[in-house]
Amino acid sequence: MNLPGLIDVHTHLRVPGGEHKEDFATGTAAALAGGITMVLGMPNTSPPLSTPEALEAARAQAQADARCDVGLFAGASPEQIAYLPELARHAIALKIYLNDTFGPLRVEDVPTLRACFQTWPRHKMIAMHAEKQSVAVGIGLAAAYDRPVHFCHISRREEIELIADAKMRGLPVTCEVTPHHLFLTEADAVRLGPLGDMRPVLGTADDVAALWERLNDTIDCIATDHAPHTLAEKHSANAPPGVPGLETSLALMLTAVTQNRLTLARLIELMHTNPRRIYNLPEQPDTQVEVEMMPTAINQEIMHSKCGWTPFAGMTVNGRVRRVALRGAVVYEDGEVLAAPGSGRVISMSDE
Numbered sequence: 001m002n003l004p005g006l007i008d009v010h011t012h013l014r015v016p017g018g019e020h021k022e023d024f025a026t027g028t029a030a031a032l033a034g035g036i037t038m039v040l041g042m043p044n045t046s047p048p049l050s051t052p053e054a055l056e057a058a059r060a061q062a063q064a065d066a067r068c069d070v071g072l073f074a075g076a077s078p079e080q081i082a083y084l085p086e087l088a089r090h091a092i093a094l095k096i097y098l099n100d101t102f103g104p105l106r107v108e109d110v111p112t113l114r115a116c117f118q119t120w121p122r123h124k125m126i127a128m129h130a131e132k133q134s135v136a137v138g139i140g141l142a143a144a145y146d147r148p149v150h151f152c153h154i155s156r157r158e159e160i161e162l163i164a165d166a167k168m169r170g171l172p173v174t175c176e177v178t179p180h181h182l183f184l185t186e187a188d189a190v191r192l193g194p195l196g197d198m199r200p201v202l203g204t205a206d207d208v209a210a211l212w213e214r215l216n217d218t219i220d221c222i223a224t225d226h227a228p229h230t231l232a233e234k235h236s237a238n239a240p241p242g243v244p245g246l247e248t249s250l251a252l253m254l255t256a257v258t259q260n261r262l263t264l265a266r267l268i269e270l271m272h273t274n275p276r277r278i279y280n281l282p283e284q285p286d287t288q289v290e291v292e293m294m295p296t297a298i299n300q301e302i303m304h305s306k307c308g309w310t311p312f313a314g315m316t317v318n319g320r321v322r323r324v325a326l327r328g329a330v331v332y333e334d335g336e337v338l339a340a341p342g343s344g345r346v347i348s349m350s351d352e
């Protein structure tokens with residue numbers, strides 16, 4: 001069975017400054033192994049992608065190393081707000097972190113938020129890491145400035161219901177959920193210890209039920225929030241939050257299809273059509289993902305991400321990626337990544 005090339009709108013590729021966790025070559029290999037042919041890279045790198053210099057250097061490195069197509073977010077930072085117009089020229093979208101998570105990027109003041117909404121080009125998305133009442137802040141800004149806002153990794157009943165209310169009133173908001181927030185709960189966080197710790201944290205059984213209830217109407221995309229950290233870091237005293245997801249996302253969602261929790265057509269909307277529409281991404285011609293619906297144990301030994309672990313290790317899923325073609329070339333087949341570093345494209349959008 002063939003699917004279109006999937007798009008992950010939320011990937012941490014760790015360049016610059018975190019190349020021991022992941023780099024463009026390994027992160028995009030992991031993407032292809034998971035049936036993903038385009039990723040949008042997050043800006044909470046070290047230094048963050050909040051200056052034109054950092055963004056341009058990361059784009060050049062991506063062009064040298066990426067095996068699938070990559071777009072990069074710019075990160076909003078109160079000290080670097082003057083760079084927004086220049087950042088907008090080459091970033092796919094702007095990311096604003098309203099809550100605590102990995103890395104130094106944070107926006108906690110209204111003047112910076114106003115500057116972002118007044119300056120960032122209207123045809124490019126503003127995405128937010130917003131939890132609990134911060135979701136209301138984002139909805140308020142979407143209404144005040146009458147422009148689209150995309151909410152990353154929504155994980156709680158109160159958040160998805162607030163977004164459903166906003167959508168009902170016609171506000172231009174969209175949202176993504178991660179497979180780990182759909183398939184794991186706070187009970188798994190206890191079992192997994194640091195390997196089950198991420199931001200947002202895993203929810204209650206009721207939060208997870210709310211996400212499944214809203215998968216067919218309110219939720220727009222499945223995104224991985226692939227956030228690799230080394231095992232040594234995860235087992236250290238100040239363990240960073242985050243879990244990898246590029247190589248397990250499609251298999252988990254195919255499993256949900258076999259359990260009649262969503263249709264295959266809906267999976268394609270959530271993992272291809274809507275991501276492309278929301279971020280105004282280019283088409284990838286002659287690009288397909290061949291999948292087989294068969295019981296498969298998730299094996300972290302054969303993964304392509306540098307981090308080498310997954311919170312889903314040992315779980316049996318009902319689907320696997322057999323072959324991926326990108327622009328007519330076979331880039332992945334039966335466990336092997338065939339695309340060379342640099343064969344992916346760095347995508348940007350015109351100024352309209």
Ligand code: DOR
Binds near residue numbers: 242
């Ligand atoms: O768990 C997380 N890890 N959540 C985020 O928002 C950032 C990410 C990371 O970069 O490691």
Ligand code: ZN
Binds near residue numbers: 101200
């Ligand atoms: Zn986040």
Ligand code: ZN
Binds near residue numbers: 012
């Ligand atoms: Zn993230």
